[in-house]
Amino acid sequence: MTSSKQALARTAPSADAAPGSQPGAARRAHGRGTPPPGPGSWRSRLYRWDMKASPYAFVAPFFIFFGAFGLIPLLYTAWYSLHNVQLSNLDQQTWVGLDNYKNLMSSDFFWGALQNTFTIGVISTVPQLLMAIGIAHLLNYKLRGSTLWRVVMLTPYATSVAAATLVFVLLYSWDGGMINWLLHFVGVDAINWRESTWGSQFAVSSIVIWRWTGYNALIYLAAMQAIPSDLYESAALDGAGRWQQFRHVTIPMLRPTILFTVVVSTIGATQLFGEPLLFGGVSGSKGGSEHQYQTLGLYMYDQGWIIGNLGKASAIAWTMFLILLIVAAINLLITRRLRKTQ
Amino acid sequence: MRTSTRGSRRLMALAAVAALTTGLLAGCAEDSDDGSSDSDGGSGGGKTTLTIGTFGVFGYKQAGLYDEYMKQNPDITIKENVTTRTDVYWPKTLTRLQAGSGTDDIQAIEVGNVAEAVQTQGDKFVDLGKDVDKSQWLDWKTAQATTKDGKTIGLGTDIGPMAVCYRKDLFKAAGLETDRVKLAEQWKGDWSKYVDVGKDYMKKAPKGTKFVDSAASVYNAALGGESERYYDKDGNVIWDKSAGVEKAWDASMEVATSNMSAKLKQFDKPWDQAFANGGFATVACPAWMLGYIQEKSGDAGKGKWDVAAAPTAANWGGSFIGVPTAGKHQKEAIKLAKWLTAPEQQAKVFGKQASFPSTPSAYASLKPQAATTTFFSDAPITQIFSDSAKTIPTQIFGVKDQPINTAISDIGILQVEQKGKTPDQGWDAATKEIKDVLGQ
Numbered sequence: 001m002t003s004s005k006q007a008l009a010r011t012a013p014s015a016d017a018a019p020g021s022q023p024g025a026a027r028r029a030h031g032r033g034t035p036p037p038g039p040g041s042w043r044s045r046l047y048r049w050d051m052k053a054s055p056y057a058f059v060a061p062f063f064i065f066f067g068a069f070g071l072i073p074l075l076y077t078a079w080y081s082l083h084n085v086q087l088s089n090l091d092q093q094t095w096v097g098l099d100n101y102k103n104l105m106s107s108d109f110f111w112g113a114l115q116n117t118f119t120i121g122v123i124s125t126v127p128q129l130l131m132a133i134g135i136a137h138l139l140n141y142k143l144r145g146s147t148l149w150r151v152v153m154l155t156p157y158a159t160s161v162a163a164a165t166l167v168f169v170l171l172y173s174w175d176g177g178m179i180n181w182l183l184h185f186v187g188v189d190a191i192n193w194r195e196s197t198w199g200s201q202f203a204v205s206s207i208v209i210w211r212w213t214g215y216n217a218l219i220y221l222a223a224m225q226a227i228p229s230d231l232y233e234s235a236a237l238d239g240a241g242r243w244q245q246f247r248h249v250t251i252p253m254l255r256p257t258i259l260f261t262v263v264v265s266t267i268g269a270t271q272l273f274g275e276p277l278l279f280g281g282v283s284g285s286k287g288g289s290e291h292q293y294q295t296l297g298l299y300m301y302d303q304g305w306i307i308g309n310l311g312k313a314s315a316i317a318w319t320m321f322l323i324l325l326i327v328a329a330i331n332l333l334i335t336r337r338l339r340k341t342q
Numbered sequence: 343m344r345t346s347t348r349g350s351r352r353l354m355a356l357a358a359v360a361a362l363t364t365g366l367l368a369g370c371a372e373d374s375d376d377g378s379s380d381s382d383g384g385s386g387g388g389k390t391t392l393t394i395g396t397f398g399v400f401g402y403k404q405a406g407l408y409d410e411y412m413k414q415n416p417d418i419t420i421k422e423n424v425t426t427r428t429d430v431y432w433p434k435t436l437t438r439l440q441a442g443s444g445t446d447d448i449q450a451i452e453v454g455n456v457a458e459a460v461q462t463q464g465d466k467f468v469d470l471g472k473d474v475d476k477s478q479w480l481d482w483k484t485a486q487a488t489t490k491d492g493k494t495i496g497l498g499t500d501i502g503p504m505a506v507c508y509r510k511d512l513f514k515a516a517g518l519e520t521d522r523v524k525l526a527e528q529w530k531g532d533w534s535k536y537v538d539v540g541k542d543y544m545k546k547a548p549k550g551t552k553f554v555d556s557a558a559s560v561y562n563a564a565l566g567g568e569s570e571r572y573y574d575k576d577g578n579v580i581w582d583k584s585a586g587v588e589k590a591w592d593a594s595m596e597v598a599t600s601n602m603s604a605k606l607k608q609f610d611k612p613w614d615q616a617f618a619n620g621g622f623a624t625v626a627c628p629a630w631m632l633g634y635i636q637e638k639s640g641d642a643g644k645g646k647w648d649v650a651a652a653p654t655a656a657n658w659g660g661s662f663i664g665v666p667t668a669g670k671h672q673k674e675a676i677k678l679a680k681w682l683t684a685p686e687q688q689a690k691v692f693g694k695q696a697s698f699p700s701t702p703s704a705y706a707s708l709k710p711q712a713a714t715t716t717f718f719s720d721a722p723i724t725q726i727f728s729d730s731a732k733t734i735p736t737q738i739f740g741v742k743d744q745p746i747n748t749a750i751s752d753i754g755i756l757q758v759e760q761k762g763k764t765p766d767q768g769w770d771a772a773t774k775e776i777k778d779v780l781g782q
Binding site: 084086087088089090091103107108109166169170173174175176177192195281282283285286289290305306307308309312 | 429433436437440458462463604605606607608609610611612615616619621741742744745748752753756757760761771774778779781
């Protein structure tokens with residue numbers, strides 16, 4: 001008790017002294033055009049309060065919404081994941097500790113979903129970004145109707161996932177689908193795109209690639225147009241051809257942009273949900289009869305909203321969150337490494 | 343001067359931000375009790391808006407029932423909130439029921455979910471048993487919506503008595519019997535006899551056609567005639583020792599392993615297409631599917647399809663409508679629910695939508711649409727379906743009936759049918775899935 005009082009007593013004068021000792025500093029901070037407000041006047045107090053508080057007020061909406069729709073659900077999900085909660089009986093929650101997580105770790109479906117998420121992520125992200133760079137490079141040439149081409153590139157992105165996927169389902173249908181029909185001209189037997197493991201994963205990836213390539217291409221294009229043209233001119237003077245210019249000028253200059261798109265695409269791939277769900281058609285949340293294209297997102301949806309086991313679904317949600325954190329950490333490490341080598 | 347304008351501008355911005363924030367938050371708050379805000383009790387002479395939450399097509403709007411009711415009751419306005427997919431509709435409804443807010447005044451319940459509603463949401467629904475004459479419904483229909491202590495939480499709308507829809511022209515081309523009565527005689531009593539007809543069909547099948555759309559549909563149809571499914575009377579899970587499941591599974595395995603199935607998944611886009619292209623010769627069809635077949639086959643199928651009685655009297659689908667206790671206008675909602683499910687109205691919905699009534703007294707007056715009758719070769723549709731409806735056994739449903747059924751048909755059967763696994767492997771896969779569903 002006494003010691004804290006003494007501490008208070010000791011800090012009090014200095015705290016009092018602080019504002020008094022820096023009137024000059026405060027005035028400087030107000031800027032040259034501001035007449036010095038009379039000390040203690042209502043207006044000056046209001047002004048000072050305004051200076052201090054308004055930045056917080058301006059950023060507050062984001063934090064209020066983040067709290068309401070991000071943080072609280074996040075914590076609530078964590079709480080749920082430690083309980084047995086059924087969708088049909090939300091009031092009855094029995095504490096089960098880490099059982100849901102243990103259950104996940106021993107579930108083949110979970111590991112399968114994790115693996116599928118990874119493979120589908122890789123086979124959709126890598127070709128997508130490579131194609132995007134190539135397309136952006138082509139668009140960067142002087143073209144007739146360049147705006148038209150750019151708009152065309154963005155069209156798939158503007159299409160709804162549902163519409164696009166439904167069309168792809170028809171294209172990939174094993175009996176009478178257009179892709180199998182084309183394959184038969186090359187002498188390839190009909191592939192059951194939905195039920196074969198590689199076929200289905202390829203099909204889902206192709207929808208993702210189709211939707212996002214143009215979007216990434218436009219980002220690359222924007223970055224390419226920011227590259228100063230004298231770099232190319234001097235490269236040309238040194239005798240570099242188109243391809244060498246692309247490799248030694250464009251790619252290095254694009255590096256930060258490439259990193260950005262890699263991070264964004266990785267996060268998108270980890271959360272992949274709509275395409276496989278709709279590709280599966282009726283009971284799509286299973287991701288095929290052997291769960292061959294069930295992603296983590298689908299597994300969570302299936303557990304939570306189809307089976308009604310919200311506790312386990314929450315555990316999956318948190319596991320996904322942790323995986324995303326790990327992915328972000330790896331990205332950060334790679335970014336740092338690359339910056340150092342530059 | 344300059345300071346003050348700057349200051350006031352900032353203040354104004356602050357105020358704007360504050361207003362925006364509160365406005366948005368208020369918007370959220372308003373949203374949550376939507377539906378009750380536009381009327382106040384209804385007793386004050388103002389209009390009462392009743393909302394009815396459904397999935398898929400219920401046919402009430404199509405048959406003009408809402409308009410008719412609103413004309414009879416000028417102080418009532420009816421608004422239907424349709425959610426197309428059942429797997430979206432039901433979780434949403436469950437959470438709203440338990441939150442005690444956001445429910446519609448009348449809420450539809452699908453037969454696959456009714457056991458869950460009866461066993462877990464019984465206290466969230468008004469007991470309708472006191473307000474209606476229960477004897478007007480088929481006994482087994484009312485039994486499904488009745489809790490252990492005798493509370494009726496939903497009134498039966500339609501049911502799904504089963505028949506077999508078949509392509510007469512394809513049957514003729516394959517050299518089979520085409521008369522609906524003789525055909526029904528051939529497979530009467532057992533779905534495995536139906537499978538035998540399929541074997542005959544495949545011997546001389548017209549090119550590019552199969553006997554049946556999918557093995558899962560045969561499973562579903564066969565199981566629809568068994569009283570014992572995945573649960574016993576006391577609510578214990580018995581899916582792995584149920585005689586009904588075993589019989590249905592065996593029939594579907596015969597289909598899956600003998601190349602007579604078009605290997606489609608029902609209600610998928612390719613399934614729709616197959617109707618138009620004539621990809622398969624038969625499909626087990628509950629009454630409500632007739633409209634679907636007619637729509638997907640288009641004019642090309644007119645007069646080629648016919649309807650024969652199914653091997654066993656079976657039921658697939660059908661719904662209930664219940665009144666949540668959280669509703670603001672319970673009295674009016676009960677009145678409307680009662681009216682909508684009365685025999686006369688059910689007959690009207692059948693005339694428009696071919697949803698089969700769950701009230702036997704309506705059967706005598708059923709009039710199918712003329713177009714439907716010609717489409718199905720003048721088959722006596724009402725006769726076939728009402729004969730089936732009267733002999734359907736009481737089926738026992740359980741809390742996780744839907745996910746167990748999905749596990750068997752979309753995992754187990756599909757693996758055998760489309761991936762060439764053995765029936766044992768398929769059963770093991772389904773077992774694993776069901777254990778996951780039940781958390782075992």
